[in-house]
Amino acid sequence: MNEEMPGTGSVDQEVNRRWREQSSEQPSGLLDDRIRAAARQAIANRDAQGGAARRSSRWTRFVPLTAAASVALLAVGLVRLIPREEYQASPGPDVARQGEARVPASRAPAEAELPADQATEPSSVPPLLPAGRPDAEARNGESMARRDRAHLTELLRAPALEQESGRADEPVTHTDTSDRNLTPQTTAQPSEAFGVAPRSNVTAPAAASAAISEGVRRSSTDALAPAIPAALAAQVRGDAAHRTGADPASIRIIAVESTAWPDAALGCDPRREHAQEALVPGYVVTVEAPGTTLRYHTDDRDRIAVCGDE
Amino acid sequence: MPGIVGAAPALHTARRMQARDSGDDETDEALMLAWQAGDASAFDLVYERHRGGVFRYLLRHCRDRATAEELHQDVWLKLIAARASFDAAARFSTWLYAVARNRMIDHWRMSRGHRHVSFDDDGEGDAIGETIEDSNPAMNPQGAANALQECALLVAALGTLPAAQRDAFLLHVEGGLGVGEIAALTAAPAETIKSRLRYAYRRLRAALGDPA
Numbered sequence: 001m002n003e004e005m006p007g008t009g010s011v012d013q014e015v016n017r018r019w020r021e022q023s024s025e026q027p028s029g030l031l032d033d034r035i036r037a038a039a040r041q042a043i044a045n046r047d048a049q050g051g052a053a054r055r056s057s058r059w060t061r062f063v064p065l066t067a068a069a070s071v072a073l074l075a076v077g078l079v080r081l082i083p084r085e086e087y088q089a090s091p092g093p094d095v096a097r098q099g100e101a102r103v104p105a106s107r108a109p110a111e112a113e114l115p116a117d118q119a120t121e122p123s124s125v126p127p128l129l130p131a132g133r134p135d136a137e138a139r140n141g142e143s144m145a146r147r148d149r150a151h152l153t154e155l156l157r158a159p160a161l162e163q164e165s166g167r168a169d170e171p172v173t174h175t176d177t178s179d180r181n182l183t184p185q186t187t188a189q190p191s192e193a194f195g196v197a198p199r200s201n202v203t204a205p206a207a208a209s210a211a212i213s214e215g216v217r218r219s220s221t222d223a224l225a226p227a228i229p230a231a232l233a234a235q236v237r238g239d240a241a242h243r244t245g246a247d248p249a250s251i252r253i254i255a256v257e258s259t260a261w262p263d264a265a266l267g268c269d270p271r272r273e274h275a276q277e278a279l280v281p282g283y284v285v286t287v288e289a290p291g292t293t294l295r296y297h298t299d300d301r302d303r304i305a306v307c308g309d310e
Numbered sequence: 311m312p313g314i315v316g317a318a319p320a321l322h323t324a325r326r327m328q329a330r331d332s333g334d335d336e337t338d339e340a341l342m343l344a345w346q347a348g349d350a351s352a353f354d355l356v357y358e359r360h361r362g363g364v365f366r367y368l369l370r371h372c373r374d375r376a377t378a379e380e381l382h383q384d385v386w387l388k389l390i391a392a393r394a395s396f397d398a399a400a401r402f403s404t405w406l407y408a409v410a411r412n413r414m415i416d417h418w419r420m421s422r423g424h425r426h427v428s429f430d431d432d433g434e435g436d437a438i439g440e441t442i443e444d445s446n447p448a449m450n451p452q453g454a455a456n457a458l459q460e461c462a463l464l465v466a467a468l469g470t471l472p473a474a475q476r477d478a479f480l481l482h483v484e485g486g487l488g489v490g491e492i493a494a495l496t497a498a499p500a501e502t503i504k505s506r507l508r509y510a511y512r513r514l515r516a517a518l519g520d521p522a
Binding site: 005006007011012014015016018019020022023024025026027028031032034035036038039040042043046047 | 349350353361383390393482484489508510511515518
């Protein structure tokens with residue numbers, strides 16, 4: 001089939017030529033201008049949008065960095081703010097003490113075997129305490145070191161004082177002041193030189209705990225028991241004697257555990273267990289009287305209580 | 311007639327201005343890419359090449375200059391808005407006349423003066439012919455005779471063609487499209503397009519006094 005393509009033959013070419021001669025209408029110049037202007041405007045708009053996008057992208061590059069910086073600032077602010085509030089709310093000596101006091105005694109031996117850097121970390125430190133802050137740690141460590149240093153100093157010079165003056169605010173003293181090589185159960189760095197690990201209730205050295213008071217008898221926990229103020233010990237003994245009708249001389253403190261009570265009732269009011277109260281540092285003092293054993297909840301000064309169910 | 315271009319890079323403006331002076335050195339597709347890239351003058355060149363053809367394509371179909379200008383503007387504005395979708399692998403004129411043809415169809419659909427218009431009707435004295443007679447008294451036989459006397463002979467003869475034949479002829483002559491391109495654009499077989507073109511040329515030759 002060699003049929004000629006339409007429009008390509010000589011006759012059709014003549015038709016095309018005649019067509020182009022007669023069909024020469026054009027759109028108006030006004031319309032042309034309008035369309036060209038629309039095309040230029042489209043390009044201008046695109047450029048403007050592109051510029052805006054570029055400017056936007058220039059700034060959006062820093063958005064993640066800005067967000068990260070904001071989060072970091074917020075975190076630092078919270079960390080710095082919240083512990084301060086707790087310090088103010090708590091009548092206790094310092095936060096480190098609170099943190100240390102909340103470690104259950106039953107966990108002490110296991111924690112005592114932890115490496116030094118872990119053993120010094122209180123396991124129940126309030127959630128927002130700056131656990132990861134080296135500066136806060138250092139401050140807490142220094143604070144505890146000062147406390148323990150003073151405490152140990154008092155401990156070492158107390159026998160004579162206790163016997164001579166019976167001062168109520170002196171801690172229970174060590175009977176052997178020559179025993180200065182007090183090996184701590186844990187190796188807390190700040191107080192290592194003093195032989196006392198500052199941040200755990202398992203930190204009282206064995207030799208020191210032996211001298212908690214003249215009436216304290218070693219028990220399985222005695223080696224780990226911290227000292228309590230002599231006045232507090234006397235108060236406990238007196239109360240125990242009053243409750244049991246026994247001779248005060250027959251009352252013996254057989255165990256002391258440091259703790260932090262969740263409320264001002266020294267843990268004796270279960271209704272207040274979940275109240276948002278400041279922690280109260282104190283002790284659980286177990287007292288043996290003839291025929292009975294009493295368990296006292298105390299603060300670290302002069303408040304004592306025997307809970308109803310104990 | 312612009313050739314098919316492969317990968318058309320954005321061209322330097324100076325070279326384009328030189329091409330403007332020297333003639334059709336650059337393809338429509340290259341100019342479109344340059345315009346997409348932000349060269350506003352590239353569009354002016356493309357528009358200059360195709361403004362007459364598109365306008366006449368619309369004018370021969372709608373037969374009203376004001377309407378044709380309105381449609382012409384719509385076509386180009388639509389093309390401007392859709393510039394990002396232009397694919398340089400396709401021929402620009404095919405794309406342009408597809409837009410124009412679709413706009414024409416939309417116009418007919420919306421026009422109340424036309425009872426029935428279809429580019430697919432190949433019948434002699436088809437719907438478009440009837441429509442023309444209804445909407446334009448000058449296109450009835452008597453009017454056509456007057457037009458033949460007063461106006462261009464071929465233009466008047468084209469108005470008597472079925473819409474599909476007229477469409478194929480206009481796409482071929484005004485748009486510069488080949489049979490294959492018209493077939494692709496109209497979604498009709500190439501043989502059908504050839505047939506339409508043959509009928510159209512035969513009618514126009516007859517109008518010119520050539521019975522062959």
